[in-house]
Amino acid sequence: xxxxxKIYTGxxxxxxxxxxIVLLIFSFNEAKSLSVFSSFSFKWYTELFNDxxxxxxxxxxxxxxxxxxxxxxxxxTAAAFGIYRVRRNWYxxxxxxxxxxxxxxxxxxxGISMMLVFVFVGRLFGMATSLNFWTILIAxxxxxxxxxIFQVLPKLQQMDYSLVEAAQDLGxxxxxxxxxxxxxxxxxxxxxxxxxxxxxxxxxxxxxxFTSGNDFQTLPIRIYGMTKKTVTPxxxxxxxxxxxVTMALLLLNNIIDNKESRELKRKKKEIKGG
Amino acid sequence: xxxxxxxxxxLPLAPYSLWSVLFIVVPLxxxxxxxxxxxxxxxxTENITRFFTATSNIQAExxxxxxxxxxxxxxxxxxKLAVISTxxxxxxxxxxxxxxxxxxxxxxxxxxTLIMIPMWMNFLIRTYAWMTILxxxxxxxxxxxxxxxxxxxxxxxxxxxxxxxxYDYFPYMILPIYSIMAKMDTKLLEAAxxxxxxxxxxxxxxxxPLSLPGVISGITMVLIPSISTFYISQKLGNGKFxxxxxxxxxQYIANNLHFAAAIAFILMVILLVCMGVVKYFTSKTYxxx
Numbered sequence: 230x231x232x233x234x235k236i237y238t239g240x241x242x243x244x245x246x247x248x249x250i251v252l253l254i255f256s257f258n259e260a261k262s263l264s265v266f267s268s269f270s271f272k273w274y275t276e277l278f279n280d281x282x283x284x285x286x287x288x289x290x291x292x293x294x295x296x297x298x299x300x301x302x303x304x305x306t307a308a309a310f311g312i313y314r315v316r317r318n319w320y321x322x323x324x325x326x327x328x329x330x331x332x333x334x335x336x337x338x339x340g341i342s343m344m345l346v347f348v349f350v351g352r353l354f355g356m357a358t359s360l361n362f363w364t365i366l367i368a369x370x371x372x373x374x375x376x377x378i379f380q381v382l383p384k385l386q387q388m389d390y391s392l393v394e395a396a397q398d399l400g401x402x403x404x405x406x407x408x409x410x411x412x413x414x415x416x417x418x419x420x421x422x423x424x425x426x427x428x429x430x431x432x433x434x435x436x437x438x439f440t441s442g443n444d445f446q447t448l449p450i451r452i453y454g455m456t457k458k459t460v461t462p463x464x465x466x467x468x469x470x471x472x473x474v475t476m477a478l479l480l481l482n483n484i485i486d487n488k489e490s491r492e493l494k495r496k497k498k499e500i501k502g503g
Numbered sequence: 504x505x506x507x508x509x510x511x512x513x514l515p516l517a518p519y520s521l522w523s524v525l526f527i528v529v530p531l532x533x534x535x536x537x538x539x540x541x542x543x544x545x546x547x548t549e550n551i552t553r554f555f556t557a558t559s560n561i562q563a564e565x566x567x568x569x570x571x572x573x574x575x576x577x578x579x580x581x582x583k584l585a586v587i588s589t590x591x592x593x594x595x596x597x598x599x600x601x602x603x604x605x606x607x608x609x610x611x612x613x614x615x616t617l618i619m620i621p622m623w624m625n626f627l628i629r630t631y632a633w634m635t636i637l638x639x640x641x642x643x644x645x646x647x648x649x650x651x652x653x654x655x656x657x658x659x660x661x662x663x664x665x666x667x668x669x670y671d672y673f674p675y676m677i678l679p680i681y682s683i684m685a686k687m688d689t690k691l692l693e694a695a696x697x698x699x700x701x702x703x704x705x706x707x708x709x710x711x712p713l714s715l716p717g718v719i720s721g722i723t724m725v726l727i728p729s730i731s732t733f734y735i736s737q738k739l740g741n742g743k744f745x746x747x748x749x750x751x752x753x754q755y756i757a758n759n760l761h762f763a764a765a766i767a768f769i770l771m772v773i774l775l776v777c778m779g780v781v782k783y784f785t786s787k788t789y790x791x792x
Contacts, residue, residue: 311516342530
């Protein structure tokens with residue numbers, strides 16, 4: 230890299246990380262001030278861990294993200310496999326258009342549109358509040374699905390179909406061939422899709438805001454509620470923890486990635502050698 | 504082979520097909536349905552006309568009161584702030600993407616991860632962090648004060664809202680441009696150089712045209728969320744700069760679902776038209792490929 234490039238990169242990353250560093254530092258501030266650092270303390274962390282509602286919302290967020298990931302990954306993988314086998318082009322193009330909608334539409338419209346349906350159906354059944362865990366789960370599964378499908382589909386298209394045929398010629402039923410041959414081949418796509426679904430679900434605020442009821446708060450909704458009132462460094466403690474969890478997840482992802490690419494290289498060598 | 508490839512598509516595809524109709528297609532129809540009905544679900548165009556004709560009084564810069572079309576002003580402001588933010592993202596992001604694509608492979612990986620880290624932090628928290636930095640008694644003014652410079656007032660201005668938008672959506676601009684540039688065939692650049700282009704010529708004649716699809720997807724990925732945001736303006740604009748997202752949220756809070764749907768419907772139609780135009784021009788430019 231040239232010196233000018235290095236300087237530019239430095240400036241950009243200073244801009245990207247300045248707010249995060251500010252949060253990290255001031256989460257350890259004894260005083261409530263957000264601009265003057267008085268002395269080091271874990272006060273806000275203790276306060277955070279005594280905050281029942283926030284802890285509850287963390288639990289809710291994880292439960293929701295895990296459920297949404299499990300459902301969207303299963304349904305999405307099946308859908309990708311299905312569309313891969315469909316030969317009618319008109320069906321494929323409708324499938325593509327519809328699947329793209331949640332990715333292109335602004336979150337606020339996706340959220341509002343689903344909320345309208347939930348409220349309408351709720352009214353039909355005479356319910357006072359129709360928004361609950363199930364509605365937010367449906368919403369999360371819906372916006373995660375396209376990401377899973379578009380991660381899995383290319384892997385299917387890259388796969389050598391003769392492997393499946395070989396398995397079937399050797400006596401596998403189509404179902405068995407899917408689990409023995411196809412599934413392992415497309416696994417990297419499924420894993421990437423699942424990770425994307427999980428992080429998207431964890432991070433979503435706008436769609437959750439419109440589709441969740443009062444009895445099920447996720448962490449972003451809780452944060453929204455907390456930042457509506459006065460500023461408290463408890464939030465900074467929370468942000469710091471989220472930051473380190475994110476870092477750990479990214480690191481883990483990188484390690485898996487490196488392992489995979491190393492194995493791929495090894496396999497290629499074996500093929501060349503044999 | 505055809506024998507195997509034909510069948511077996513229905514069963515795995517059925518759950519998703521049903522799901523996407525119920526929770527993607529039907530909700531969009533419901534937006535239109537609510538937009539064109541009143542509380543008793545009778546047909547009306549009142550919600551739509553209200554968007555275009557509702558007026559309110561605001562104080563102009565010279566202190567006099569002016570009557571303006573409320574929602575048209577809000578929409579114009581959203582568009583203006585979103586376009587400015589997108590342009591700044593592009594201006595800052597394009598050189599960064601270029602630098603990243605030219606770096607060593609290992610460095611590239613690290614830079615991509617670093618760019619993604621803020622993306623993975625909740626956007627509420629990121630916005631909130633800027634609020635503390637930009638406050639009148641915040642860090643920026645503390646640093647300025649340390650050097651004996653007069654404090655500046657940023658929070659509650661359009662500048663603050665733009666800073667927030669740029670910060671929150673910046674990675675969405677860099678990553679698509681970078682991924683196109685990283686795949687670019689370096690032989691083309693060498694060829695251009697051999698044929699007498701200087702560095703700027705290579706950038707203008709080869710790299711930029713080839714990176715255009717990345718630029719377009721970057722622009723859409725920044726423009727759409729920033730035009731429809733509703734948190735950034737509340738926090739960094741002190742609620743003084745009502746945006747179209749705030750309008751939708753406000754109507755939702757007030758339980759005016761039909762009018763909220765009408766605003767959402769209009770926003771959706773405008774975005775669809777814009778994207779149609781962009782798609783038309785890109786397919787015209789890249790139609791041959």
